[in-house]
Amino acid sequence: MSDTEQKKQFVEDLTDQSDDFSRWYNEVVRKAQLADYAPVRGCMVIRPYGFGMWENIQRLLDARIKATGHQNVYMPLLIPESLLDKEAEHVEGFAPECAWVTHGGSEPLEERLAIRPTSEAIFGHMYSRWIESYRDLPLLLNQWANVMRWEKVTRLFLRTAEFLWQEGHTAHATAEECQEEVLRMLEVYRAFCEEDLAIPVYAGLKSDSEKFAGAERTYTIEALMRDGKALQAGTSHNLGQHFAKVFDITYQDEAGKRQFVHQTSWGVSTRLIGAVIMTHGDDAGLRLPPRIAPIQAVVVPIWRKDEERQSVLEFVKKVKAAVGDRVRLHVDDRDQYSPGWKYNEYEMRGVPVRIEVGPKDVAKGAVMTVLRVERKKESVPLEALATRLPELLDEVQKALFASASEFRAQHTATATSLANMERHFEAKRGFVAMPWDGDESLEAEIKARTSATLRCLPLDTNAFAGVEKGRKGIALFARSY
Amino acid sequence: MSDTEQKKQFVEDLTDQSDDFSRWYNEVVRKAQLADYAPVRGCMVIRPYGFGMWENIQRLLDARIKATGHQNVYMPLLIPESLLDKEAEHVEGFAPECAWVTHGGSEPLEERLAIRPTSEAIFGHMYSRWIESYRDLPLLLNQWANVMRWEKVTRLFLRTAEFLWQEGHTAHATAEECQEEVLRMLEVYRAFCEEDLAIPVYAGLKSDSEKFAGAERTYTIEALMRDGKALQAGTSHNLGQHFAKVFDITYQDEAGKRQFVHQTSWGVSTRLIGAVIMTHGDDAGLRLPPRIAPIQAVVVPIWRKDEERQSVLEFVKKVKAAVGDRVRLHVDDRDQYSPGWKYNEYEMRGVPVRIEVGPKDVAKGAVMTVLRVERKKESVPLEALATRLPELLDEVQKALFASASEFRAQHTATATSLANMERHFEAKRGFVAMPWDGDESLEAEIKARTSATLRCLPLDTNAFAGVEKGRKGIALFARSY
Numbered sequence: 016m017s018d019t020e021q022k023k024q025f026v027e028d029l030t031d032q033s034d035d036f037s038r039w040y041n042e043v044v045r046k047a048q049l050a051d052y053a054p055v056r057g058c059m060v061i062r063p064y065g066f067g068m069w070e071n072i073q074r075l076l077d078a079r080i081k082a083t084g085h086q087n088v089y090m091p092l093l094i095p096e097s098l099l100d101k102e103a104e105h106v107e108g109f110a111p112e113c114a115w116v117t118h119g120g121s122e123p124l125e126e127r128l129a130i131r132p133t134s135e136a137i138f139g140h141m142y143s144r145w146i147e148s149y150r151d152l153p154l155l156l157n158q159w160a161n162v163m164r165w166e167k168v169t170r171l172f173l174r175t176a177e178f179l180w181q182e183g184h185t186a187h188a189t190a191e192e193c194q195e196e197v198l199r200m201l202e203v204y205r206a207f208c209e210e211d212l213a214i215p216v217y218a219g220l221k222s223d224s225e226k227f228a229g230a231e232r233t234y235t236i237e238a239l240m241r242d243g244k245a246l247q248a249g250t251s252h253n254l255g256q257h258f259a260k261v262f263d264i265t266y267q268d269e270a271g272k273r274q275f276v277h278q279t280s281w282g283v284s285t286r287l288i289g290a291v292i293m294t295h296g297d298d299a300g301l302r303l304p305p306r307i308a309p310i311q312a313v314v315v316p317i318w319r320k321d322e323e324r325q326s327v328l329e330f331v332k333k334v335k336a337a338v339g340d341r342v343r344l345h346v347d348d349r350d351q352y353s354p355g356w357k358y359n360e361y362e363m364r365g366v367p368v369r370i371e372v373g374p375k376d377v378a379k380g381a382v383m384t385v386l387r388v389e390r391k392k393e394s395v396p397l398e399a400l401a402t403r404l405p406e407l408l409d410e411v412q413k414a415l416f417a418s419a420s421e422f423r424a425q426h427t428a429t430a431t432s433l434a435n436m437e438r439h440f441e442a443k444r445g446f447v448a449m450p451w452d453g454d455e456s457l458e459a460e461i462k463a464r465t466s467a468t469l470r471c472l473p474l475d476t477n478a479f480a481g482v483e484k485g486r487k488g489i490a491l492f493a494r495s496y
Numbered sequence: 497m498s499d500t501e502q503k504k505q506f507v508e509d510l511t512d513q514s515d516d517f518s519r520w521y522n523e524v525v526r527k528a529q530l531a532d533y534a535p536v537r538g539c540m541v542i543r544p545y546g547f548g549m550w551e552n553i554q555r556l557l558d559a560r561i562k563a564t565g566h567q568n569v570y571m572p573l574l575i576p577e578s579l580l581d582k583e584a585e586h587v588e589g590f591a592p593e594c595a596w597v598t599h600g601g602s603e604p605l606e607e608r609l610a611i612r613p614t615s616e617a618i619f620g621h622m623y624s625r626w627i628e629s630y631r632d633l634p635l636l637l638n639q640w641a642n643v644m645r646w647e648k649v650t651r652l653f654l655r656t657a658e659f660l661w662q663e664g665h666t667a668h669a670t671a672e673e674c675q676e677e678v679l680r681m682l683e684v685y686r687a688f689c690e691e692d693l694a695i696p697v698y699a700g701l702k703s704d705s706e707k708f709a710g711a712e713r714t715y716t717i718e719a720l721m722r723d724g725k726a727l728q729a730g731t732s733h734n735l736g737q738h739f740a741k742v743f744d745i746t747y748q749d750e751a752g753k754r755q756f757v758h759q760t761s762w763g764v765s766t767r768l769i770g771a772v773i774m775t776h777g778d779d780a781g782l783r784l785p786p787r788i789a790p791i792q793a794v795v796v797p798i799w800r801k802d803e804e805r806q807s808v809l810e811f812v813k814k815v816k817a818a819v820g821d822r823v824r825l826h827v828d829d830r831d832q833y834s835p836g837w838k839y840n841e842y843e844m845r846g847v848p849v850r851i852e853v854g855p856k857d858v859a860k861g862a863v864m865t866v867l868r869v870e871r872k873k874e875s876v877p878l879e880a881l882a883t884r885l886p887e888l889l890d891e892v893q894k895a896l897f898a899s900a901s902e903f904r905a906q907h908t909a910t911a912t913s914l915a916n917m918e919r920h921f922e923a924k925r926g927f928v929a930m931p932w933d934g935d936e937s938l939e940a941e942i943k944a945r946t947s948a949t950l951r952c953l954p955l956d957t958n959a960f961a962g963v964e965k966g967r968k969g970i971a972l973f974a975r976s977y
Contacts, residue, residue: 060570066568067567067568088542095536115598116596120594128536176600
């Protein structure tokens with residue numbers, strides 16, 4: 016088999032989602048060269064195309080985090096065991112999955128150091144030194160960092176021993192301001208997911224069984240994957256005064272009295288890349304939301320005869336010049352691959368718009384644009400491209416959100432009893448909304464019988480108009496990642 | 497003492513550089529709130545103002561790295577000992593300063609894992625899997641990451657157990673292309689330091705005694721600090737085929753023959769922040785180059801009577817609107833500090849331009865700009881501010897480079913013998929250039945007698961017109977960080 020045939024097969028060999036979703040996921044991550052397993056158990060290598068997605072996620076989310084008044088810092092990677100030990104629930108939740116440093120050079124350390132699984136302890140320690148007066152509040156910090164959780168079962172982007180994330184840590188004078196911040200950042204995450212990643216999410220409160228180790232309350236945004244399983248896409252925690260009390264983080268209020276601060280923490284991770292893949296992908300491969308696509312449009316030149324080659328490539332230069340830096344454009348002028356092969360490759364890689372330039376297009380002074388969504392074609396005159404191409408990208412962004420929203424609507428059912436719920440999950444997946452009184456034993460029973468967990472109590476119950484509200488509103492159940 | 501008096505003293509208490517440079521450095525880092533020591537030995541916390549500098553450094557350098565064709569990736573934090581062991585010189589250089597992970601959760605690991613001190617080993621391992629044909633070359637990757645070296649003596653930004661950096665790792669088909677890349681990235685670093693950080697540097701080759709563990713040749717850029725000590729600001733290594741041979745990184749050439757690749761690696765780190773501080777700072781504190789200053793201009797409103805307050809603050813709003821996002825502007829309208837105190841504070845923090853707005857300025861429809869460099873004053877009409885302010889920033893950027901270049905010229909001497917060299921370093925510091933034949937025992941002798949080390953053999957010997965060239969050109973010696 017020739018090199019080209021091998022590569023063609025490589026693209027065509029993608030498993031259908033309906034045959035084996037999990038296999039489809041693994042294949043698409045590897046074939047689109049998003050990530051690879053590293054030679055350390057459960058750790059990943061993020062390759063340029065996958066990292067390009069992360070860079071766009073970082074840039075867009077960072078702007079939203081800064082627009083809400085936060086500043087970035089960098090805290091150390093290692094946390095002394097004694098600091099981690101201070102908050103009892105926190106250490107119980109995280110110590111079993113910490114990687115431990117025991118030696119520096121050839122010398123054993125006096126105290127073990129954990130590679131941060133999250134940084135509440137180290138922020139707590141520093142906050143107790145930095146915060147003195149009410150004038151120092153609110154303290155609104157964030158960091159972009161790597162963290163490590165020694166997971167047994169791993170999956171690229173979804174659950175790896177090391178992953179990248181941002182973690183916000185804030186301190187406030189009052190419980191009210193603290194809770195406002197928790198909901199503000201949850202809303203930042205919701206808007207980011209829906210507007211930039213084109214992923215519709217339900218925002219809500221976690222039940223006690225699912226909350227963060229050391230938090231008073233955990234809020235979450237929950238997305239639905241194409242296989243009907245839910246994915247927790249981001250969390251925002253109200254830490255109350257748990258950490259303030261054990262780390263002694265106090266401030267002098269206006270009356271000169273010492274008070275404990277109220278804290279929040281919130282984070283999203285490289286898991287979002289997994290969410291993008293599983294929300295939008297189809298049997299031809301990835302479908303990337305234009306706002307985070309490393310390549311927003313790819314130009315594929317087409318010619319049969321050598322004399323056509325030059326005029327086509329000349330025209331491609333004009334296309335590039337016309338578009339400028341309005342769009343992240345890539346020209347694929349490799350000779351060794353056919354246009355057809357390139358179409359397959361860029362569909363696999365989820366590039367939102369393909370721009371075909373053949374001799375007929377050149378003669379017309381136009382290009383043929385093909386959207387990754389439904390392969391919609393349109394001939395665009397060269398002089399209109401600079402304005403039309405961004406519109407087309409916007410169209411793809413909206414179409415992906417609409418398609419994911421429709422899928423979610425089709426896969427959100429209702430139940431009024433445990434029996435309902437069981438029947439549903441025998442045949443189907445997706446979200447099931449039910450009236451909720453806060454019954455923890457029912458939550459446990461549903462989990463035991465259906466493997467669906469309580470994803471959240473949605474804040475906006477209007478989205479579930481047909482569901483009666485219980486004393487605690489509505490609960491959303493789903494099987495999940 | 498009142499809170500305000502305490503804070504005033506806090507600023508005025510800065511040690512003079514000439515009294516104790518090292519103390520001046522530590523004080524300015526802490527007082528300007530750039531960084532703090534963490535509760536882990538030798539690790540630092542980078543605070544918002546220091547991290548703002550790093551974010552600007554990242555953004556500007558990353559653009560230069562991408563403009564030369566490189567893409568970013570993320571490699572894992574942990575490196576199995578067996579991988580690190582493969583290259584003999586490399587492991588000998590780095591293993592003694594590795595932090596070792598020995599446990600995951602409660603279980604001991606089968607093999608120790610090093611927190612990366614640098615990532616040649618892990619890139620080497622992945623490159624052997626990714627590179628097959630000459631078409632895969634050159635492979636031009638970079639990563640921004642944290643690394644760890646278990647140093648005994650640490651100093652914020654200059655030498656800490658953990659630091660942030662970028663590390664480029666590339667693979668090439670031929671030795672020529674490899675060497676071109678090494679020099680291309682050295683030039684990227686030189687241009688970045690001189691144009692963005694306003695730090696003049698000498699670019700040159702390291703002697704064998706100072707080269708990177710595992711490299712064939714190391715190139716460096718060397719800067720001069722205000723105390724006359726040199727600082728290595730960035731390095732670019734020609735790794736030859738050392739790693740290719742031990743990691744078996746081969747490609748099939750056009751003739752179908754297996755060949756080993758040729759590799760480079762290159763990096764700069766948060767150490768650059770230390771270089772900026774020690775190149776430009778003066779007895780009033782930091783002086784930040786506008787291109788990387790988190791705050792480029794600070795507006796200080798001034799009023800005595802309450803009736804002035806409103807008109808001044810109204811005018812400040814107009815100033816803000818006029819400047820827009822052309823300049824990173826900060827308005828300090830805190831009531832509890834006097835204008836004079838704010839002047840001191842922002843001088844300490846090195847803000848390039850101060851904009852004073854008092855009742856007289858408002859009456860004139862102008863603001864008073866004061867440059868951090870030589871406190872140069874100029875009244876700028878409001879309508880001219882949007883164009884004048886960027887010009888003033890440019891003036892500060894140039895003045896800092898000119899001042900650092902002049903300082904370096906005054907502190908670059910010449911010697912023709914060991915005796916010369918000894919006499920020089922008895923009384924003075926700075927660089928000393930001497931003709932060089934490549935005599936390693938002379939290099940060792942100079943180091944033993946003067947504590948000056950061979951910083952580099954400068955590539956551009958024209959800068960040392962008065963110095964005769966030896967068989968290996970010219971060698972630059974200095975005491976160093």
